Structure formats: C-alpha cells, structure tokens
Amino acid sequence: MKKQKLRRSGAKIMASLILLLGSLAYIMVLAVINGSIGFICAMSVTIFGAVGVAKALGESIALSYGWIIGLGVGCGVLRGLLRYLEQYSNHFIAFKLLAVLRDKIFGALRTLCPAKLESKQKGSIIAMITSDIETLEVFYAHTISPICIAVLVSTAVFLFVGFISSWYLALVAVVGYFMIGIIVPMISSKRLKESGVRYRAEFASFNAYFLDSIKGIKDIVLNNAGSKREQEVNRRSELLLKETKKMKHNTARAAASTELIVSLFIIATLILGIVLVHFEMLSIGKMIxxxxxxxxxxxxxxxxxxxxxxxxxxxxxxDRVLNLLAEKPVVTEIKNGNNITYENLNVTDLSFSYDGNIQVLNDIQMHAQKGEIIGIVGKSGCGKSTFLKLLLRFWQKDKGEISYNGIDIENINSFSLLDNVTMVSQSTYLFDDTIENNLRIANPNATPEELESACKLASIHDFIMKLPDGYQSQVGALGDNLSAGEKQRIGLARAFLNGAELILLDEPTSNVDSINEGIILKALKEQKSKKSIILVSHRESTMALADRIYKVENGIMEEVKA
Ligand SMILES: Nc1ncnc2c1ncn2[C@@H]1O[C@H](COP(=O)(O)OP(=O)(O)OP(=O)(O)O)[C@@H](O)[C@H]1O
Ligand SMILES: [Mg+2]
Structure with missing residues (x-):
C-alpha cells in the first residue's frame, strides 16, 4: 500500500474539522459540559463518602451526616442523568454530522463533476463516502469530547484537592495526568502506529487479492490455477493473522502500561498523604x-x-475529505448568461490540454449549421472525444472560441447548453433499474409512445419487446444483463428522447453489427430534418452519412472531402 503524505498538520486538520461543525458546535459544548459534570458527580459519590469518614474522624465539616448521604445519593442519580445527556448529545452530533458531511461531499462532487471525476478513481470516492466519514464520526463523537472532558475534570480536581486538602497532593495528581494522558500515549503511539499501519496494509492487500480472485474466477478455472491461488490466499491470510496478533499484543501492552502507571500514582498519592499526616502538615480527614x-x-x-x-x-x-472539499472545480455553472435555441456552431482557434503540457487540440477551426451531419475521424487517442466534451463545456477550453448562435460558450447558461446539446458517449451508463426508468432520465415526462418511437429509432425496441418484462425489465447493476451493443443503443434512444437540437455521437455504432448499424444510420438520416448531428466514428460506412467530414491529426483538425 502506498503511504499517503498528509497535506496538512494534525493540528490544522483538527482545527478545520472543528470549524466544519458549524452550527452543531453548541451541542458539542453541551456534550463536554454534561460529560465533565457527570464525571465529577460520579467522583463526588466517593468523595462524599470520604467527607463522612473525615467528619467521623473529628474534622470540622459544616454538613450534617444526613446532608452528606443525601448529596452523595443525589450525585449518583445526577451522574446517570448527565451520562445519558452526554451520550445523547454525542450521538446526535455523530449522526447529524454523518448527514452533513455526506451532503458536503456530494455538493463538492456535484461542482467537480464531470471533469475532475474522470481522473479520480471512483473507488476512492466510494471509500471516502463510506469509511472516511465513519472515521470522522468517531473523531467528533469519541475524540474531541474526551480530550476536553479530561482537561476540564483534571483542572477541577487539581483545584479541589489543592484548596480543600493539599497542594502537594494536587501536584502529584497533575504529574500523573500528564504522564498518563500525554507521555505514555506518546511513547506507545509510535509502536501502535507502526503495527496499525502494517495491519491495515495487510488487511487491504488481502481484501484486494481475494476480491481480484473472485472477479477473475473464470480465468483462474480456465487456466487451472485454482490450487496455486488458494495457496496464496492462505499465505496472505496467515500474514494478516500475524499482524492482527501483533497489533492486539501492542494494544494490550499499551493498556497494561497505562494501568500500571495509574496504580503507581495512586500508591504515590497515598504514601505522600501518609507522610504529610505524619509530619502534621495535613489532618487525617483532609488527607482522606x-x-x-x-x-x-x-x-x-x-x-x-x-x-x-x-x-x-x-x-x-x-485530510482526504478536506482535500476534496477544497478542490476547485474545472468548470463552474453559468446561471446569469444567455439562453439559446441551437442554430449554428462556430469553433475558432480552439486549443486544449488536460494537464497543461501535452497539447491535445491545437488552434482548431470548425463550423456546423442546423440540419447538418458533421463527421469527425482520426486515430485512437487523437482527441475526438475530448473535442465533444469541450462542446458540452465538461472541461474548460484553454484558448479560442466555441460559440453557439454567435454567443461564446462561456456566456451561455449551463442549463440551456445541455438543453440544446446532448451526447451519446463511448460507454453508456445504465442504472440498476428498469429499462423504462433508464430511458426516462433523458425525459421524465415522455409518453409511452415517445419512449417506443425513440427506441425504434435506436433499433432497440424489438430487443426490449422480446424480454419477459419488456420495458419493465431490470437491467441489473452496471447494466450487466445487457450486451455492449444493447447498452449503446439505449444510450442512443436516450439522445432521441432528450429533445436536444444538436446530438453529439461518439462512436454510436462501434458495438453494433452491420444490420443494426444500417437501421441506426437510416434513423439518423431521417432525423436530419429535425436534428443536427456531430458524429465521431472510425467506420467508413458510418461516415458515408456525413455532409462534411473533419479529420483530427496531431492536434490539428481539418476538413476533408466527404
Ligand atoms: N481525463 C483525462 N485526463 C487526462 N488525459 C486524458 C483524459 N481523457 C483523455 N485523455 C487523453 O487525451 C488524449 C485524447 O483522448 P480522447 O479520448 O479525446 O481520444 P479519442 O480520439 O476519443 O480516442 P478513441 O478513438 O480511442 O476514443 C488521449 O491521449 C488520452 O489519453
Ligand atoms: Mg474517444
């Protein structure tokens, strides 16, 4: 596992996370107050016992025995109530925060989408939404408040013991708090951290290997590699067990050293108390x-x-969550621009590069009119899909102009742009839902007749009707139940349903056999009077449809003879 370097210091992360709490901060303060007073109440039960003993030993104490017992019992009951309130506030914060944080992350993803998410691994985002947020929940509910409670309670006990009993005893207690709360954890944290990191690395690697084996089980069986794979799974499992044992061992050792130091300080306090009484610096009652x-x-x-x-x-x-929240989107939504109804497209001197180094497109000129079918050809990786994404403003152009009806793309409202221009990309994503609902994302108000006619145009209606549940058939997670060509044709049907004037088609027939290609091309031709099309394809048969063709080569785009 690659070790990730933190961008921020621990203190900065803590401070930023606390700032994220926002209006929930007062509940956190409430949890800390309840926790601190609750703990002091719990201590008071025994302290009132000690007060009673001190009184019996002749210490002058203003309270009667009845009051002492009453206060002791009262503190016990109050402790229960405060503990409940503390837990309630902590868990209220925890669950509320899970919702708030998820909302913030989804908000960030919405603005970063789609450009930044292309390069981010989808897996790491899923990890962020699930495990990272859970970890932060632990931080808010079970980390900040214990630290605050420890500081408050320790200070209160120090002052109480100092004023009521002896400052020497109070001082020993403070040294104890310092040792147990700061020094011991600092010493053991290094070892704990190392074994924790090794355990997590081993755990992740075991999981990844196991998951990989399950995904590839067909190829493992085909290559007769089962027993070898099993051996490796066992070996990694043993390693994981070893690391688990080591980690548990270290955790237990740390806990044992803490307990030992606590006992030593208790004994030290007691000895000091006896010494103080012996030298008559403290009465026995106050010592107790x-x-x-x-x-x-x-x-x-x-x-x-x-x-x-x-x-x-x-x-x-x-750190990961803060990074995502701080990330600047490549494109921001335009709301105060113009609305358009597509008439024509003009691209002049357009240049673009993803990373600022490798120029994908260089000073491109291109134009299209309403009703035209424009073809774009070029080798794999030359920038055809990139060009289409720029026409949709998924990425920010570096230089030049993309204008619809003479208005630069930067001055067109995002909503209006997507209302006028749609794209069928090289891979259509299908949601784990029915075919009908998958089509309806393009137009929620489409009538059944409109759905059917779009599917007929995309040459997918007959296939759907052959399925047992027709349009109500489930496509399965990730569209697993459909072939690549079927998915592509559903993407095409979405584009017909969408109602956009200009349709960008990225290899619309790459996964389709020649019969279906013929049907789709015919449909596209029929749409010509109503729709404008920009078509990317390797196939000459598809390109025959185009009115004009542009070729992309070495970042340059030139019109070629159709
Ligand atoms: N999100 C991205 N970040 C960085 N580089 C990218 C990104 N997407 C594409 N590229 C790179 O930009 C170049 C152009 O990619 P593009 O997808 O536009 O090619 P293409 O012409 O559509 O290829 P194909 O015919 O194989 O679909 C490629 O070198 C590709 O690796
Ligand atoms: Mg492409």
Whole structure:
C-alpha cells in the first residue's frame, strides 16, 4: 500500500474539522459540559463518602451526616442523568454530522463533476463516502469530547484537592495526568502506529487479492490455477493473522502500561498523604478527602491514552475529505448568461490540454449549421472525444472560441447548453433499474409512445419487446444483463428522447453489427430534418452519412472531402 503524505498538520486538520461543525458546535459544548459534570458527580459519590469518614474522624465539616448521604445519593442519580445527556448529545452530533458531511461531499462532487471525476478513481470516492466519514464520526463523537472532558475534570480536581486538602497532593495528581494522558500515549503511539499501519496494509492487500480472485474466477478455472491461488490466499491470510496478533499484543501492552502507571500514582498519592499526616502538615480527614479525590480522577485521562491509534487514521481521513472539499472545480455553472435555441456552431482557434503540457487540440477551426451531419475521424487517442466534451463545456477550453448562435460558450447558461446539446458517449451508463426508468432520465415526462418511437429509432425496441418484462425489465447493476451493443443503443434512444437540437455521437455504432448499424444510420438520416448531428466514428460506412467530414491529426483538425 502506498503511504499517503498528509497535506496538512494534525493540528490544522483538527482545527478545520472543528470549524466544519458549524452550527452543531453548541451541542458539542453541551456534550463536554454534561460529560465533565457527570464525571465529577460520579467522583463526588466517593468523595462524599470520604467527607463522612473525615467528619467521623473529628474534622470540622459544616454538613450534617444526613446532608452528606443525601448529596452523595443525589450525585449518583445526577451522574446517570448527565451520562445519558452526554451520550445523547454525542450521538446526535455523530449522526447529524454523518448527514452533513455526506451532503458536503456530494455538493463538492456535484461542482467537480464531470471533469475532475474522470481522473479520480471512483473507488476512492466510494471509500471516502463510506469509511472516511465513519472515521470522522468517531473523531467528533469519541475524540474531541474526551480530550476536553479530561482537561476540564483534571483542572477541577487539581483545584479541589489543592484548596480543600493539599497542594502537594494536587501536584502529584497533575504529574500523573500528564504522564498518563500525554507521555505514555506518546511513547506507545509510535509502536501502535507502526503495527496499525502494517495491519491495515495487510488487511487491504488481502481484501484486494481475494476480491481480484473472485472477479477473475473464470480465468483462474480456465487456466487451472485454482490450487496455486488458494495457496496464496492462505499465505496472505496467515500474514494478516500475524499482524492482527501483533497489533492486539501492542494494544494490550499499551493498556497494561497505562494501568500500571495509574496504580503507581495512586500508591504515590497515598504514601505522600501518609507522610504529610505524619509530619502534621495535613489532618487525617483532609488527607482522606484529597487522596480519594485523586484516586477516582484518572478515568478521563485513561480515555485519552486509548486514542492515539485512532488519531493517525482520523487525520488521514480528515485530510482526504478536506482535500476534496477544497478542490476547485474545472468548470463552474453559468446561471446569469444567455439562453439559446441551437442554430449554428462556430469553433475558432480552439486549443486544449488536460494537464497543461501535452497539447491535445491545437488552434482548431470548425463550423456546423442546423440540419447538418458533421463527421469527425482520426486515430485512437487523437482527441475526438475530448473535442465533444469541450462542446458540452465538461472541461474548460484553454484558448479560442466555441460559440453557439454567435454567443461564446462561456456566456451561455449551463442549463440551456445541455438543453440544446446532448451526447451519446463511448460507454453508456445504465442504472440498476428498469429499462423504462433508464430511458426516462433523458425525459421524465415522455409518453409511452415517445419512449417506443425513440427506441425504434435506436433499433432497440424489438430487443426490449422480446424480454419477459419488456420495458419493465431490470437491467441489473452496471447494466450487466445487457450486451455492449444493447447498452449503446439505449444510450442512443436516450439522445432521441432528450429533445436536444444538436446530438453529439461518439462512436454510436462501434458495438453494433452491420444490420443494426444500417437501421441506426437510416434513423439518423431521417432525423436530419429535425436534428443536427456531430458524429465521431472510425467506420467508413458510418461516415458515408456525413455532409462534411473533419479529420483530427496531431492536434490539428481539418476538413476533408466527404
Ligand atoms: N481525463 C483525462 N485526463 C487526462 N488525459 C486524458 C483524459 N481523457 C483523455 N485523455 C487523453 O487525451 C488524449 C485524447 O483522448 P480522447 O479520448 O479525446 O481520444 P479519442 O480520439 O476519443 O480516442 P478513441 O478513438 O480511442 O476514443 C488521449 O491521449 C488520452 O489519453
Ligand atoms: Mg474517444
């Protein structure tokens, strides 16, 4: 697994994540207050016990025994209530945040789409929506508030013990908090981090190998490679088990050292208390109150010591989510421009490169009129699909002009542009839904007759009617139940349904046999009076349809004889 370097420091990530909370911050504050007071209440139950003992030992205490018992019981009940409120606030935040964060990520994806998402791995986005956000939920609900609670409770106990009992005891307690909450986690975090990283790497690699094996099972069987593959799965499984054991071992060791240090500090406090009483620097009653308060106060710092293993993962997740939220879209939506009804297209001196280095298109000239069928030919990778994407403003042109009806594409409302121009791309995506609903995304209000006539034009109606459920047949996840040619023809039917004046077709017949190609070409020809078409294809038979043909070569586009 490639180690990803964080773009931001841990502190910056934490600060940015807290800022993301926005209006939810007050609930977080409520959770911290409830948690801190709740913990202090829990401690108070034993402290009131100690107060009772101190009173019995002759300490002058203003409260009666009845009050002491009453307050002790009251604190116990209050602890329950506050704990409930703390958990409620934390989980309220956690689930609310999951929704807010997902909304932010989807919002970011919407503005980045489609340009940036072409180059981003779809898998990493799915990982972000699922696991990264879950990790951040842990951060908000179970990381920030324990840290705040530990700081508040430790400060409160320090002051209480200092003022009521002895500043020496208070000082020992602070050293203890510092050791348990900061020093021990810092020492053990390095080892925990290393074994955590190795475990996750092993886990990811095992998963990837296993998934790959399942995906490729047909080829494994065909090549008689089953037993070899199984051996490798077993070997990786053993490795994963070894790393799991090591990680658990390290976690247990860290927890044990924390417990050991807590015990040592408890003993140290007790010895110091006895010494202070011995030298008459402290009454026995006050010593008991102080020592009992310190004994019960390590809970919140122990909770912090369990955090470092999570934090590295949290920072990585936070960094990825923040990167996505900070990413600038290549194109922004135009809302205050002009609306058009397609009449003509003029491209002058158009240049474009994806990365700023390799020039895909160079000073291109091209024009098209309403009712024309324009063909575009050229070798694979020469930039034909790129050109079509620029006509839809999926990417930002570097130089030159693309104008519809004499208006530059940068001044045309995005909605109006997509209303006038549509594209059937080289691969049509089908949703896991019925054929009808897959067609309807192009025009939700289409009548059944319109659906049927679009499918007839795209030469797919007969195929659909042969399916047991006709237009209601499910296409399966990723359109798995359909062949490449069938998918392509559904894409074409969508374009006919869409109602756009100008249709961009990227290899519309590449996966279709010659009979169906003939039918589609005939349909396109018939559409000519109503629609304008820009057609990319390798096939000469398809190009025969074009009124004029442009050829793309070495970034240059020239009109050639039809
Ligand atoms: N999103 C992208 N980011 C960076 N480079 C890209 C991207 N999409 C395409 N390219 C590159 O731009 C060049 C032109 O690609 P394009 O898809 O336009 O070619 P094409 O002419 O449509 O090819 P084909 O006939 O194989 O479909 C190729 O070298 C391709 O690798
Ligand atoms: Mg292409």
């Amino acid at each position: 109150i102080g020592v009992v308060a310190v004994f019960g106060s390590f809970g919140p710092v122990i909770a912090i010591s369990a955090l470092p293993g999570n934090l590295t993962q949290t920072f990585a997740s936070g």
